Amino acid sequence: MTVEELPVVGEEFMQHTHSTLARLRGEGRVCPIVMPRGTPSYLVTGYEDARALLSDPRMSKDSAGAHQLIAAKIGPENTVSDFGQSLVTHMLNADPPDHTRLRKLINKAFTARTVARLRPRIEEITAALLDEMEGRDQADLMPAFAGPVPITVICELLGIREEDRGEFTGWSTTLLSSGEADEMQSAGQSMTAYLVGLVAQKRAEPGPDLLSDLVLTTDDGDAMSEEELVATAFLLLVAGHETTVNLIANATLALLRAPEQLAKLRADPSLLPGAVEEFLRFDGPINIATLRFTKEPIEVGETTIPAGEFVQVSLLAANRDAERFPDPDQLDVTRPAGGHVAFGHGIHYCVGAPLARLEAEIALGGLLARFPDLRLAVEPEQLRYRNSTLVHGLQELPVLLR
Template sequence: MQHTHETLQDLRGHGAVCPIRMPRGTPSYLVTGYENARALLADPRLSKDNRGAYELMAKKVGPENVNASFGQLLGAHMLNTDPPDHTRLRKLVNKAFTPGAIAGLRPRIEQITTELLDAMAEHEQVDLMAAFAGPVPITVICELLGVREQDRGEFSGWSATMLGAGALEDVQAAVLAMHQYLVALVAQKRAEPGEDLLSGLVHATDEGDSLSEDELVSMAFLLLVAGHETTVNLIGNATLALLRAPEQRAKLVADPSLMPGAVEEFLRFDGPINIATLRYTIDDVEVGAQTIPAGEFVQVSLLAANRDEGRFPDPAELDVTRAAGGHVAFGYGIHYCVGAPLARMEAEIALGGLLARFPRLSLAGPEEDLVYRNSPLIHGLLALPVLLR
């Protein structure tokens, strides 16, 4: 995983589409170029319907090799649906996940950041992922959804297992535990609603429509997992990028107003999502000079698209003053990440606070010892040991 970018660059040089196998052996097609990736992310001939995906996977690799419990228990959310279901679900979520509600979180995110930096300052060395990059977004999304503080560690463990490429039985156990917890949490919010986002979703309606019980549990899962996994690894990857490019870090220390644009560059340069969530063709789709037949899985590499030299000059160079925009780190089209504004704000506050407090931050060990998570979806470090002064 340490050489992901080099591998993807090599694959991009061999054509628009590359036949591959997913971690559990499912045949698929990998797309690595920017223009093709952006087009396919918005192409209605690529479906995200959860039921169809599991039927197709069972057909290709056998039902015994498919983690059906994941889809059945936690898959009824907007990321796993096509219009019109997707349109209905996203509209209901948007009623609770408003720009005003997100903007109102800034003071609390600043407070969380300050408290974590204060705790870090008591040490000479920390694992930045465990001490800072993880706790900031996990605390924010759990508070936003109304998850109790004592439950957050267990939740993070389930999430890591479910998004990894480990044993199927471990994933299934994590799915069942997560589902059981979220069912109880939704029931609590229905009985005793608070000011949190999940209570808002439980009681959200639109012209008489509302989320079903399965949809509520699945949506809570999506928002909790996506609401922290993306930002955890955005902060971690960005910090490593700055440690590797001290001249870019110096620019941000000298001029903190560059940080919003720098966050866009961090997302492009080494984003938190490796391959976009699964899609499959419901019709033949031409990609460049090749055709992906109907009934095939397609994997769009966001990392590769954001390093495409045909779209970004010197893509392998970090430039915090690069003109912002154009990357697909949060996806594209109707499935564009609903939490993108929150992730951007968290990263801006967290990274700005980190650089201001510890301008001499440095790696605590050899860079070659860093290990990335074993996940087809998540692109991030298991740990990032740093010296603070």
């Protein structure tokens, strides 16, 4: 097939993701596709293939290499321009040894103890948001609850002022979309300018926050460069709220569409930690994993993916692979936890996974306990998803509270 004949990832994929992925899975373990901006790629949907590729050293995540490859395949005029380099030189877009160095520095500041001590504050934030919804008949859970919980937490963790949060949330939404290049350019420039100033502020007046810790952190005399600090702040800020916003919302929708599972969870709240793992498997917040390309030919089943090709690994599809998960399209809050790849796999496994799990557990537990009559305010078919191949998230989630 020529590039012009390949299936294009578009509206159907965004709005009916699981059924589209199931159809593409039926076409083979590897499916050639074209991404929204015209980049030819290979889509991988199977669980075992996904795990193998996510940890395969023959797959590169180097941002500079990816930028050059995109320019070679679809022309430099079709790539997002150099604003991106200020935001992408973080560990998620690096191969060893750069990745190893950056992750080690982040791990020193982003510890399990840091996450654990946040529980009382997350509970406080959750309760305050639920108080604001109390007495109302209806609410859109995206701006009223699912969004503010993780945004407030990550901003407090990084030491970001409350008045700045609205702006960067808009920039983040644009940068993770499949929208127009000029919109992304503008959002990227605004985000970069803000973060450059924030890093400078933390260096001049460090506080008791994670970003100040990263500015001051060294390992055997090694520290992050200014560009790396800006990009790392971007990564933690965006990944630190986008993943959890959509985990909370997708989980709520899944429960409201499966009343017998909701009843089980209400009857036995001790199921909640395991249920969070099932929400991650069933309808996780990330669809296609972040960009990867082959450094040398890789065999996947009977297909050989040549060197210098983009590989799109669908975490959503892998988590609904019937060869790994029995009845994968059924939500089961009592399903044995573990095994999903919602947070990735290998050296790029999400550093913020413990925080996302904790926030989701507290937020969902609080929401279900506070509103026993919670239900959808619209038919599920009326809900719309964001225009993104990376983030699998709702645009809005209207619910009736009583």
